[in-house]
Amino acid sequence: MDWFLANWPRVIDLAGSHLYLSGVPLVVGLVLSVPLGWAAVRWRASYPAIITSSGLLYTIPSLALFIVMPLILGTRILDPFNVLAAMTVYTLALLVRTVADGLSAVPDHVEQAATAMGYGGLRRLFGVQLPLAVPVIASGLRVASVSNVSIVSVASLIGVSQLGDLLIDGYQRVIYGELLTGILACVVLALALDRLIVLGARLLTPWQTAGGGAA
Amino acid sequence: MTAVAAAAALGLSACGASEDPLAEETTDSGSSGGGGSIVVGGANFSESTLLAEIYAGALTGAGVDASTQTNIGSREVYLRALQDNSIQVFPEYTGALALYYDEDYDGTEPDEVYEHVQEVIPEEFTVLEPSDAEDNDSLNVTQETADEYGLSTISDLESVAGDLTLAAPPEFQERPQGVPGLEDTYGVTFGSFRPLTGQSIVQALANGQADVANIFSTDPSISENGFVTLEDDEKLFGSQNIVPLVRSDRAEEVQETLNEVSGLLTTEAIADMLKRTDIDKEDPRTVAQDFLDENGLSGS
Amino acid sequence: MIPSILEWFRDPMTWSGPGGVPTRLLEHLWYTVVTVVIAAAIAVPLGLWVGHTGRARWLVSVANSLRAVPTLGLLFAVSLVVGPYIPGDLAFTAPSIAVLVLLAIPPILAGTYAGIDAVDPSARDAAKGVGMRGRQVLWQVELPNALPLLLSGVKSAMLQVVATATIAAYLGLGGLGRYLIDGLAVSDIGEAAGGALLVGLLAIVLEGVLSLLQRRVVSPGLTGRTARGSQDGDDAPQAEAPADAPVDVRG
Numbered sequence: 001m002d003w004f005l006a007n008w009p010r011v012i013d014l015a016g017s018h019l020y021l022s023g024v025p026l027v028v029g030l031v032l033s034v035p036l037g038w039a040a041v042r043w044r045a046s047y048p049a050i051i052t053s054s055g056l057l058y059t060i061p062s063l064a065l066f067i068v069m070p071l072i073l074g075t076r077i078l079d080p081f082n083v084l085a086a087m088t089v090y091t092l093a094l095l096v097r098t099v100a101d102g103l104s105a106v107p108d109h110v111e112q113a114a115t116a117m118g119y120g121g122l123r124r125l126f127g128v129q130l131p132l133a134v135p136v137i138a139s140g141l142r143v144a145s146v147s148n149v150s151i152v153s154v155a156s157l158i159g160v161s162q163l164g165d166l167l168i169d170g171y172q173r174v175i176y177g178e179l180l181t182g183i184l185a186c187v188v189l190a191l192a193l194d195r196l197i198v199l200g201a202r203l204l205t206p207w208q209t210a211g212g213g214a215a
Numbered sequence: 216m217t218a219v220a221a222a223a224a225l226g227l228s229a230c231g232a233s234e235d236p237l238a239e240e241t242t243d244s245g246s247s248g249g250g251g252s253i254v255v256g257g258a259n260f261s262e263s264t265l266l267a268e269i270y271a272g273a274l275t276g277a278g279v280d281a282s283t284q285t286n287i288g289s290r291e292v293y294l295r296a297l298q299d300n301s302i303q304v305f306p307e308y309t310g311a312l313a314l315y316y317d318e319d320y321d322g323t324e325p326d327e328v329y330e331h332v333q334e335v336i337p338e339e340f341t342v343l344e345p346s347d348a349e350d351n352d353s354l355n356v357t358q359e360t361a362d363e364y365g366l367s368t369i370s371d372l373e374s375v376a377g378d379l380t381l382a383a384p385p386e387f388q389e390r391p392q393g394v395p396g397l398e399d400t401y402g403v404t405f406g407s408f409r410p411l412t413g414q415s416i417v418q419a420l421a422n423g424q425a426d427v428a429n430i431f432s433t434d435p436s437i438s439e440n441g442f443v444t445l446e447d448d449e450k451l452f453g454s455q456n457i458v459p460l461v462r463s464d465r466a467e468e469v470q471e472t473l474n475e476v477s478g479l480l481t482t483e484a485i486a487d488m489l490k491r492t493d494i495d496k497e498d499p500r501t502v503a504q505d506f507l508d509e510n511g512l513s514g515s
Numbered sequence: 516m517i518p519s520i521l522e523w524f525r526d527p528m529t530w531s532g533p534g535g536v537p538t539r540l541l542e543h544l545w546y547t548v549v550t551v552v553i554a555a556a557i558a559v560p561l562g563l564w565v566g567h568t569g570r571a572r573w574l575v576s577v578a579n580s581l582r583a584v585p586t587l588g589l590l591f592a593v594s595l596v597v598g599p600y601i602p603g604d605l606a607f608t609a610p611s612i613a614v615l616v617l618l619a620i621p622p623i624l625a626g627t628y629a630g631i632d633a634v635d636p637s638a639r640d641a642a643k644g645v646g647m648r649g650r651q652v653l654w655q656v657e658l659p660n661a662l663p664l665l666l667s668g669v670k671s672a673m674l675q676v677v678a679t680a681t682i683a684a685y686l687g688l689g690g691l692g693r694y695l696i697d698g699l700a701v702s703d704i705g706e707a708a709g710g711a712l713l714v715g716l717l718a719i720v721l722e723g724v725l726s727l728l729q730r731r732v733v734s735p736g737l738t739g740r741t742a743r744g745s746q747d748g749d750d751a752p753q754a755e756a757p758a759d760a761p762v763d764v765r766g
Contacts, residue, residue, distance in 0.1 A: 052722070058678065059715055061678055064710070067707070147582060150582065150584065150586055154587055154682070163585070164587065167587055167588035170588075170591070171591035176595070179595070182588050187584055194583075
């Protein structure tokens with residue numbers, strides 16, 4: 001606690017970078033996972049290939065991905081963009097499956113009704129299927145947000161600073177206050193993101209609460 | 216006398232810069248090389264952070280627009296960062312650099328090592344004047360282990376090493392002045408090797424999970440824990456003088472200031488400062504600033 | 516990069532001795548299996564209990580928020596605090612395994628709970644109707660029905676552990692993470708990337724084995740394919756679905 005009080009401006013600063021490095025990929029990953037998840041559902045044969053290969057991306061050790069990224073992207077090694085790109089990969093790995101599952105959980109009769117009402121192709125996807133899949137996708141997004149916040153801290157090992165700096169410095173110099181502050185700040189950040197997603201999902205699915213209230 | 220004059224001159228130029236920092240920057244980028252501000256990198260251990268802050272502080276004091284980017288994990292990463300111009304200056308060690316670019320190098324004389332470094336580093340890099348300050352590998356044991364086996368030099372390990380565990384950074388296992396060198400020069404072969412980094416090496420020795428630990432010689436935890444450093448009687452460990460590694464296209468802007476810093480750094484001074492950052496948990500920036508103030512390098 | 520990886524794989528030194536691939540692979544597998552078994556031993560009974568009794572659902576939420584704890588920091592903290600009290604080699608293995616177990620618990624717990632929770636209430640009622648007692652309902656109806664989600668929880672836990680066990684090499688643990696850390700330490704990109712590749716391969720193999728197991732032990736009436744067609748999809752739960760998803764506002 002003493003350590004936090006003496007250093008809080010720096011902690012806030014690092015938490016800001018941490019939020020940026022884990023939050024932006026969450027949004028980008030979500031946007032990218034929709035077409036992939038949709039493709040996996042639309043063409044059943046591609047389902048195992050898409051789901052398995054995207055899931056495997058998650059097993060790439062973060063340190064390795066951070067270091068290999070500049071070789072793939074042609075970016076400079078200390079560029080925070082490497083971390084953003086790597087985190088997008090992890091987000092994608094978690095979300096493609098959720099999006100696919102969410103879309104395929106939309107009951108057949110609903111889809112048929114939508115088609116009968118003249119909803120076709122893209123309009124059906126964005127107007128009917130995606131909104132109905134929001135609760136499932138949101139649950140995947142929550143997992144991804146929490147996992148991103150945790151993984152980003154490894155980026156300190158390649159010189160991109162965020163809350164992970166506190167973990168490494170606290171460990172190297174044995175300052176328990178700093179180590180603990182780093183851990184707690186990560187948890188607080190993750191929980192805040194989590195609440196935000198829950199809230200967002202609730203706003204996007206008014207019928208869920210409305211239905212409950214009417215019953 | 217000259218040092219005072221130089222410091223005064225530096226102080227003056229700093230005042231000039233602070234009057235119109237923008238003008239300074241534009242003329243700067245117009246001149247040779249990449250231009251723009253100088254970023255001093257630092258690796259992820261206290262001494263590197265401290266040195267980066269000292270370099271950057273001295274440069275700022277001399278009117279150069281300088282900042283730091285510390286905690287860069289491995290040599291592979293920060294040398295690439297220096298290459299792609301993300302950073303322009305890095306505190307390095309002569310022996311480590313010589314070995315990085317020439318795996319089989321086994322020279323130990325300070326001057327010889329420095330000359331070798333100048334030969335082997337890529338053209339776009341320049342090493343400035345090395346300082347007398349040195350931070351070398353050192354093998355340490357606890358007082359109990361030293362008493363039990365009667366150890367005071369590395370040679371003393373020869374007959375007992377088979378029963379002992381060595382804790383050291385992972386790279387120590389492969390490089391010529393590491394495990395292979397211990398075998399060739401001293402005939403010392405440890406029973407087992409435990410690859411660890413930074414603080415966990417000290418912890419392992421203190422907790423009895425390792426019997427011998429390779430700790431940087433300036434690390435204040437050696438005296439703090441009452442460890443006994445074994446004398447390198449056959450001079451296996453090379454010279455590890457602290458030296459600024461800079462981009463050649465920016466060397467001109469920084470060399471005067473950084474050479475002056477190198478002239479002022481001593482092993483004792485570093486050890487004292489590290490005691491403040493690691494044992495007293497002071498902010499490396501504060502400690503660096505004090506050093507600059509004491510030596511008239513802060514430009515104020 | 517690719518030539519240096521190939522070179523590393525071709526080097527006979529890569530394949531032999533205590534630092535050789537077979538040894539490291541076995542170590543990695545060993546950490547993974549030990550971790551997942553311990554985590555399952557804790558999370559499955561807990562998930563069954565929470566799901567069956569409907570009590571203490573907050574446990575699942577708490578476990579989920581555990582995921583937010585940065586693994587690296589936890590690893591550092593545990594080894595600093597606990598390290599001095601454990602003798603010998605265990606001092607390096609135990610903290611790492613403990614942290615990995617903590618990482619593996621949430622997906623298994625959530626999977627188990629979600630599996631039980633998703634059991635069709637009419638199936639439960641029918642079981643009670645034919646005279647089954649609470650325990651029998653749990654073992655003969657709820658557990659078999661929950662198995663697909665439970666196992667996919669185990670699967671995602673296992674994949675996470677395989678990937679994360681590499682970070683533990685930072686603290687001197689063996690396994691495939693050694694290639695990553697050591698490769699970086701001596702600037703051998705081939706070794707580092709080769710190590711990452713092996714981790715991916717191990718993950719693929721483990722995923723395959725578990726999928727096979729899943730097909731074996733899950734009752735044919737419940738396999739994903741049939742379920743997807745017949746089940747009313749909107750309560751198809753995710754293995755990773757957080758516990759407090761639907762909020763009852765009827766109050």
